[in-house]
Amino acid sequence: MNNNRRTVLASALAASIAVAAPMSAFAQKKIVMGFSQIGAESEWRTANTNSMKSAAAAAGIELKFSDAQQKQENQIKALRSFIAQKVDVIALTPVVESGWDTVLKEIKDAKIPLILMDRSVDSKDTSLYATHIGFDFVKQGEMAGQWLVERAKTMKGDINVVELQGTVGSAPAIDRKKGFEDAIKGNSNIKIIRSQTGDFTRAKGKEVMEAFLKAEGKKINVLYAHNDDMAIGAIQAIEEAGLKPAKDILVISVDGVKGAFEAMIAGKLNVSVECSPLLGPLVMATAKDIVAGKTVARRIIGKDGVYPMETAAKEFPSRQY
Numbered sequence: 001m002n003n004n005r006r007t008v009l010a011s012a013l014a015a016s017i018a019v020a021a022p023m024s025a026f027a028q029k030k031i032v033m034g035f036s037q038i039g040a041e042s043e044w045r046t047a048n049t050n051s052m053k054s055a056a057a058a059a060g061i062e063l064k065f066s067d068a069q070q071k072q073e074n075q076i077k078a079l080r081s082f083i084a085q086k087v088d089v090i091a092l093t094p095v096v097e098s099g100w101d102t103v104l105k106e107i108k109d110a111k112i113p114l115i116l117m118d119r120s121v122d123s124k125d126t127s128l129y130a131t132h133i134g135f136d137f138v139k140q141g142e143m144a145g146q147w148l149v150e151r152a153k154t155m156k157g158d159i160n161v162v163e164l165q166g167t168v169g170s171a172p173a174i175d176r177k178k179g180f181e182d183a184i185k186g187n188s189n190i191k192i193i194r195s196q197t198g199d200f201t202r203a204k205g206k207e208v209m210e211a212f213l214k215a216e217g218k219k220i221n222v223l224y225a226h227n228d229d230m231a232i233g234a235i236q237a238i239e240e241a242g243l244k245p246a247k248d249i250l251v252i253s254v255d256g257v258k259g260a261f262e263a264m265i266a267g268k269l270n271v272s273v274e275c276s277p278l279l280g281p282l283v284m285a286t287a288k289d290i291v292a293g294k295t296v297a298r299r300i301i302g303k304d305g306v307y308p309m310e311t312a313a314k315e316f317p318s319r320q321y
């Protein structure tokens with residue numbers, strides 16, 4: 001090949017690359033998502049984080065992950081850093097409901113769409129976020145309460161309940177409390193005699209249950225825990241006090257994680273209301289739609305259900321978290 005022909009070919013190739021490069025770069029541009037997660041307080045949360053990370057990888061979305069270690073201030077810092085990095089979309093699981101308006105407005109002003117995942121905020125201005133993919137926590141509390149109301153039909157006398165609440169000010173703690181109270185309302189023999197936060201952790205659940213047992217002893221008939229981890233911690237406290245969980249004290253909780261199924265199979269937990277943490281695929285599909293300019297539903301509700309201990313052994317092999 002002579003030099004002239006080589007030059008012509010080289011310039012043609014260069015021209016074709018010059019035309020093709022921006023187009024393919026545009027077509028293949030990876031969506032970048034900033035994700036502010038609460039922390040790793042529970043088995044549920046770990047499964048939720050894993051679901052987000054694996055779904056992002058499967059969807060070809062670059063995930064910038066930030067663990068707030070249960071602190072709202074850390075979440076606000078992470079959100080501001082996502083704005084500075086000009087991410088395409090932000091996913092936020094707010095640790096508590098209040099105090100988000102200023103930073104959410106900054107996200108809106110930066111024209112970055114926001115997906116609330118799992119928990120919600122109490123902002124009046126709902127235009128601050130594109131959608132909320134989460135749960136009906138009130139309904140979950142109601143399902144827990146309805147289980148007790150049914151069970152109470154076979155019990156005599158007053159039924160004294162102790163309640164382990166989730167993180168103070170969080171949507172699931174507020175709503176699961178309300179739902180449970182609504183469900184037991186018409187039953188004057190069912191009374192919540194103590195209610196305190198166990199912060200959604202096993203350690204705190206155990207500690208607070210020990211205090212409940214010290215104060216109320218054998219007066220306690222039922223434990224209602226806002227999540228499985230606190231229930232599992234409390235079960236240890238009940239056993240250490242020489243009592244039988246699920247028999248001397250009925251144990252009701254929420255989440256449906258593997259640890260709860262194991263406790264049910266061992267006959268130590270009566271019922272768990274499911275709250276599936278596997279939201280990752282839905283969040284990633286929704287993010288793609290938003291970035292592509294499609295309209296998405298303002299509210300998407302995750303999977304829930306009720307698993308009494310009698311169903312645990314059969315269900316266990318198909319549980320994914």
Ligand code: AHR
Pocket residue numbers: 041042043044045118119172200226227228229254255275
């Ligand atoms: O927001 C969901 C709740 O947070 C889960 O029920 C609990 O386990 C978690 O920490």
